[in-house]
Amino acid sequence: MTTNGTTDPVEDIIVCRDVHKWYGNFHALRGVSTTVQKGEVVVIIGPSGSGKSTFIRTINRLEQHQRGDIIVDGIELTNDVRNIDAIRRDVGMVFQSFNLFPHLTVLRNITLAPTKVRHMPSHEAEGVAMELLERVGIPEQADKYPAQLSGGQQQRVAIARALAMQPNIMLFDEPTSALDPEMIKEVLEVMRELAESQMTILAVSHELGFAREVADRIVMFDEGQIVEDLPPDEFFNNPRHERVKHFLSQIL
Amino acid sequence: MSTVTEPVTTQLPPPRSEIGLVGWLRANLFSTWYNSALTVVVGALAAWALWYGLRWLFIDADFTVVSTLGGLLIIGQYNTDQACAGQNCFWRPQAALLLVTLLLGMSWGVAGEGLTRRIAIIVATVVALFAFLPYSLERMGWDVRLLLLANVPSLLLGWALARYTRLGTWRWVAILSVAAFLLTLVLLRGLPGVPGLQPVSVLYWGGLMLNLLLAVAGIVVSFPIGIALALGRRSRLPVVKLLCVVFIEVFRGVPLITLLFMSQVLVPLAFPENFPLNALLRAAIIITLFSAAYMAENIRGGLQALHPGQAEAARALGLPGWQTTLLISLPQAIRNVIPAIVGQFIALFKDTSLVYIIGMLDIVELSRKFATTYVENNMLPYLDDVQEVFIFLALVFWIFCFGMSHISGRIERHLGVGER
Ligand SMILES: Nc1ncnc2c1ncn2[C@@H]1O[C@H](COP(=O)(O)OP(=O)(O)OP(=O)(O)O)[C@@H](O)[C@H]1O
Ligand SMILES: [Mg+2]
Numbered sequence: 015m016t017t018n019g020t021t022d023p024v025e026d027i028i029v030c031r032d033v034h035k036w037y038g039n040f041h042a043l044r045g046v047s048t049t050v051q052k053g054e055v056v057v058i059i060g061p062s063g064s065g066k067s068t069f070i071r072t073i074n075r076l077e078q079h080q081r082g083d084i085i086v087d088g089i090e091l092t093n094d095v096r097n098i099d100a101i102r103r104d105v106g107m108v109f110q111s112f113n114l115f116p117h118l119t120v121l122r123n124i125t126l127a128p129t130k131v132r133h134m135p136s137h138e139a140e141g142v143a144m145e146l147l148e149r150v151g152i153p154e155q156a157d158k159y160p161a162q163l164s165g166g167q168q169q170r171v172a173i174a175r176a177l178a179m180q181p182n183i184m185l186f187d188e189p190t191s192a193l194d195p196e197m198i199k200e201v202l203e204v205m206r207e208l209a210e211s212q213m214t215i216l217a218v219s220h221e222l223g224f225a226r227e228v229a230d231r232i233v234m235f236d237e238g239q240i241v242e243d244l245p246p247d248e249f250f251n252n253p254r255h256e257r258v259k260h261f262l263s264q265i266l
Numbered sequence: 267m268s269t270v271t272e273p274v275t276t277q278l279p280p281p282r283s284e285i286g287l288v289g290w291l292r293a294n295l296f297s298t299w300y301n302s303a304l305t306v307v308v309g310a311l312a313a314w315a316l317w318y319g320l321r322w323l324f325i326d327a328d329f330t331v332v333s334t335l336g337g338l339l340i341i342g343q344y345n346t347d348q349a350c351a352g353q354n355c356f357w358r359p360q361a362a363l364l365l366v367t368l369l370l371g372m373s374w375g376v377a378g379e380g381l382t383r384r385i386a387i388i389v390a391t392v393v394a395l396f397a398f399l400p401y402s403l404e405r406m407g408w409d410v411r412l413l414l415l416a417n418v419p420s421l422l423l424g425w426a427l428a429r430y431t432r433l434g435t436w437r438w439v440a441i442l443s444v445a446a447f448l449l450t451l452v453l454l455r456g457l458p459g460v461p462g463l464q465p466v467s468v469l470y471w472g473g474l475m476l477n478l479l480l481a482v483a484g485i486v487v488s489f490p491i492g493i494a495l496a497l498g499r500r501s502r503l504p505v506v507k508l509l510c511v512v513f514i515e516v517f518r519g520v521p522l523i524t525l526l527f528m529s530q531v532l533v534p535l536a537f538p539e540n541f542p543l544n545a546l547l548r549a550a551i552i553i554t555l556f557s558a559a560y561m562a563e564n565i566r567g568g569l570q571a572l573h574p575g576q577a578e579a580a581r582a583l584g585l586p587g588w589q590t591t592l593l594i595s596l597p598q599a600i601r602n603v604i605p606a607i608v609g610q611f612i613a614l615f616k617d618t619s620l621v622y623i624i625g626m627l628d629i630v631e632l633s634r635k636f637a638t639t640y641v642e643n644n645m646l647p648y649l650d651d652v653q654e655v656f657i658f659l660a661l662v663f664w665i666f667c668f669g670m671s672h673i674s675g676r677i678e679r680h681l682g683v684g685e686r
Contacts, residue, residue: 076578103584113579117597117681126593127583159682172579179583 034081044238053212057225060235066218074105106176110188112168114160121156146174166197186217342472349470360413362450367417371424390421468546472627480618492561517559564606568599608674
């Protein structure tokens with residue numbers, strides 16, 4: 015396996031090289047190259063339409079890239095279905111709109127994939143699910159249906175659901191954008207705890223306080239490209255690009 | 267009451283004019299002068315229609331035609347001499363009925379309280395009550411009456427089986443239902459050479475029995491075919507997609523009557539030569555496929571209404587495509603279109619009466635034909651027409667269709683449709 019040479023290959027859990035993506039004629043990703051190491055927390059920011067969602071969705075192939083290479087956990091993303099399924103089992107994803115399964119109870123939402131994909135016996139899966147619900151702070155909601163929970167609780171269930179597959183990498187696409195301020199805090203709390211547990215995290219988020227506190231790097235997208243990639247301190251205090259300053263002045 | 271002693275709160279009752287019967291009447295029927303005028307006119311028309319309708323129903327109408335037709339309405343000419351020469355075949359449909367009550371009893375045992383129990387008990391009771399019809403013993407013997415009464419013990423036996431044996435699961439009820447349906451067909455059709463099971467041509471199957479057989483087979487088979495067609499139409503494989511679109515549009519674009527006419531020619535094309543295809547099978551296939559085409563569109567509508575994030579979330583968890591469809595998309599899609607699906611089932615049940623087109627005597631055609639014959643032969647000399655029988659038929663159809671929509675309403679509430 016090839017890497018960019020400066021880092022230990024085993025530690026490079028996500029490698030992207032010159033990734034391009036088009037929607038029809040629209041060039042959404044225009045040569046994205048970056049490397050994420052095991053245990054790193056990377057927060058992605060950028061203006062609306064800059065390709066942040068598109069980028070993190072290419073990592074578990076919810077979107078297909080058309081040029082360049084993406085290597086996740088040592089597996090190259092190609093059209094090979096086995097590779098894709100293997101990577102998806104290894105990568106958890108949390109969406110802005112939660113996407114819990116409304117016809118299943120909270121517990122069943124969490125145990126579904128472990129029992130169906132990993133063939134875990136259901137009592138064992140339920141044990142794992144209860145532990146995870148404990149971890150995200152809502153074990154008492156196990157038998158409810160998603161619609162009976164608040165937005166913050168739903169998002170925490172969604173995180174537990176993703177963790178139940180014991181992924182090595184977690185992707186978050188604006189996990190708090192659909193939430194009221196009080197609920198944002200409870201979700202960020204869970205994410206912070208996750209970051210401290212050495213999980214590799216790629217999160218699109220405009221919660222700059224959170225980013226400053228837990229991120230190892232902040233990456234800024236603009237027009238389908240990475241325009242800045244710096245540790246939080248430098249990113250906020252002396253960004254190299256005018257566009258970053260402009261963007262920060264807009265959202266702060 | 268305790269509220270009297272409590273301090274007065276800010277909660278006051280609504281003004282008198284907005285509550286109670288008077289308030290309701292004023293708000294809904296007499297809010298303006300033209301509204302009041304409309305209420306009076308419509309009210310007068312309704313009263314007039316009701317007066318004549320009820321007077322005809324209870325004073326002028328003579329329902330003897332229904333009792334004269336009697337068992338013909340239920341099983342058609344199945345037990346006549348032409349159908350079942352030299353034997354008494356009445357017990358065969360009745361045994362099939364016993365299987366139905368047995369399964370209803372099992373469902374009751376599995377479901378416990380609630381609607382299932384009520385349906386099971388009502389059906390068994392009504393059927394058993396038929397044993398007491400005021401016919402002479404010549405027309406309806408002890409054997410027939412006893413078999414009808416046996417539906418009550420059959421129901422209880424089913425209940426006990428579900429309660430006290432390993433058969434008490436929905437899976438077993440489903441398996442045994444399929445087995446019972448096939449057994450029913452064998453019973454009715456007969457087996458050559460087996461004493462007591464002399465073959466009876468399907469041409470003599472008729473009455474309500476025929477409508478129910480066609481409806482049950484149609485509903486049970488068209489549902490999975492409809493699902494397959496809906497998925498096929500959304501398939502990424504162009505050939506599969508094209509085939510499904512063509513099938514759906516052909517069956518939706520041609521009236522059922524025309525399809526039944528053509529079934530003589532069309533259906534045999536799909537089978538090897540000399541395949542024993544009878545009129546009943548042809549009709550069943552056509553009705554099923556016709557219904558499946560509509561079912562497919564209903565289910566496709568449900569699939570299209572789903573948020574794409576649902577399938578994405580499932581795929582992101584590593585569920586393969588087929589499991590995503592089976593466990594995530596389809597259950598939600600079907601749940602969302604239950605009203606349309608049940609509407610389709612009801613339409614199918616009513617459409618079964620169109621088999622008169624290919625010469626089969628379902629309950630409607632049979633009533634029409636025999637009632638007319640009886641009048642012509644002066645067996646019902648006091649009647650110049652037989653419209654009463656159609657009132658009766660309307661009631662029969664209404665009971666079944668209303669039953670289906672009532673059950674669907676309960677299922678919807680049980681699944682929390684619209685709430686989660
Ligand atoms: N399925 C699609 N078909 C066509 N164009 C799309 C599709 N998805 C995204 N795009 C376009 O690609 C560009 C990048 O979209 P993306 O969702 O990645 O932006 P984003 O940075 O996540 O923005 P936001 O902050 O609004 O979520 C946008 O211009 C968008 O219109
Ligand atoms: Mg986005």
